[in-house]
Amino acid sequence: MFKVLLVEDEEMIRKGLRFTFDWMGAGCVVVGEAENGEDGLRQIAELRPDIVIVDVNMPLLDGIGMIEQSVEEADCSYIILSGYDEFRLAKAAIRLGVTEYLLKPLEQEQLLAALERAKGQLAMKRQYTAMLTSGAANGEALQASVVKLPGKSSRYVSRMIQYVQEHYAEKIGIKDLVESLGVSATYLNQKFKSETTYTFNDFLNRYRIQKAMDLLRSGEDKVYAIAADVGYKDYKYFIAIFKKYAGCTPSYYQERYGLGQSSGEAAGDSHAKQAD
Numbered sequence: 001m002f003k004v005l006l007v008e009d010e011e012m013i014r015k016g017l018r019f020t021f022d023w024m025g026a027g028c029v030v031v032g033e034a035e036n037g038e039d040g041l042r043q044i045a046e047l048r049p050d051i052v053i054v055d056v057n058m059p060l061l062d063g064i065g066m067i068e069q070s071v072e073e074a075d076c077s078y079i080i081l082s083g084y085d086e087f088r089l090a091k092a093a094i095r096l097g098v099t100e101y102l103l104k105p106l107e108q109e110q111l112l113a114a115l116e117r118a119k120g121q122l123a124m125k126r127q128y129t130a131m132l133t134s135g136a137a138n139g140e141a142l143q144a145s146v147v148k149l150p151g152k153s154s155r156y157v158s159r160m161i162q163y164v165q166e167h168y169a170e171k172i173g174i175k176d177l178v179e180s181l182g183v184s185a186t187y188l189n190q191k192f193k194s195e196t197t198y199t200f201n202d203f204l205n206r207y208r209i210q211k212a213m214d215l216l217r218s219g220e221d222k223v224y225a226i227a228a229d230v231g232y233k234d235y236k237y238f239i240a241i242f243k244k245y246a247g248c249t250p251s252y253y254q255e256r257y258g259l260g261q262s263s264g265e266a267a268g269d270s271h272a273k274q275a276d
Contacts (some may be wrong), residue, residue: 001027003047004115005029005040005047006034007043010055014035018081028115037062048074051079055082056082078245125132145247149161149196150196153195160192161179163177165207169230174201208241209230212230213251223250
């Protein structure tokens with residue numbers, strides 16, 4: 001069972017989450033509640049939860065601040081809740097490696113899907129930590145955990161996977177497939193999720209990061225160039241997405257598992273500044 005901590009200042013919402021959602025059915029158990037970020041930090045340290053569900057707007061210390069102060073030490077995944085559809089908050093959440101950014105009112109299916117993705121992220125983090133501890137000589141196990149292709153899939157899903165494999169280095173989205181396949185984006189998303197467990201965008205990111213890992217291990221290029229090669233024109237965004245799925249920075253991955261040494265992020269930062 002995965003241990004869940006709820007950090008929400010509105011008692012009605014907090015209690016509603018705790019007592020109306022089927023936690024056992026989701027393979028989870030709620031081990032504690034906190035009504036502000038400071039209390040959340042204390043309980044993260046004491047309870048060592050696997051997943052923290054946190055409201056972004058709280059007294060004393062907000063959700064983003066709480067995550068910033070705990071993310072380096074805590075071995076957990078975060079799911080953010082918010083009543084405000086603000087892009088700046090979403091960007092902050094991505095930067096911190098947050099699994100999901102959900103808007104209130106929350107639907108049961110949304111939370112269940114977010115919990116599954118949080119479990120996946122947590123498994124990758126722990127696998128990465130185990131690799132460091134054991135002094136593994138290569139990154140194949142980590143790379144393999146980023147994305148898994150289904151053994152069998154329908155015609156629609158097979159075409160979607162093929163499209164990603166052929167065009168991942170370009171700017172693509174599920175809408176590109178709507179006209180050629182003759183069905184709606186909603187249907188394609190539902191079909192893809194049911195057969196792969198991933199959303200289309202999640203699969204695209206995972207596939208790109210897997211390709212980036214291949215290139216980083218070859219040690220033949222700089223990190224910023226590899227980011228562009230796998231479809232990320234925004235270097236800083238690539239760093240954030242890589243950390244989310246791989247549990248480390250791309251330059252660290254390259255230095256540890258690559259065939260040669262690289263200046264990695266330093267070169268990328270310099271390039272990004274020059275581009276500005």
